Amino acid sequence: MARLTRKIGRSAITGRFTSVATARNKSKTHVVETVKKTKPRKRK
Numbered sequence: 001m002a003r004l005t006r007k008i009g010r011s012a013i014t015g016r017f018t019s020v021a022t023a024r025n026k027s028k029t030h031v032v033e034t035v036k037k038t039k040p041r042k043r044k
Contacts, residue, residue, distance in 0.1 A: 002037075002039070004036060004037055005034050005035065005036055005037065006034070006035055007009060007032055007033065007034055007035070008019050008020065008032070008033050008035055009021075009022055009023030009024075009030055009031070009032055009033075010023065010030065010031055010032075010033055011029060011030055012029055012030060012031050013029055020032055029040060
């Protein structure tokens, strides 16, 4: 079964996305966020 969430890293200062490893190493200036995956849209 596929995961329904994924983790992303984000800079707390600039808001830019970073890798999760960078966010974990620089915990004073970065955060790791858990984001729900969206369902693919059905085509008509």
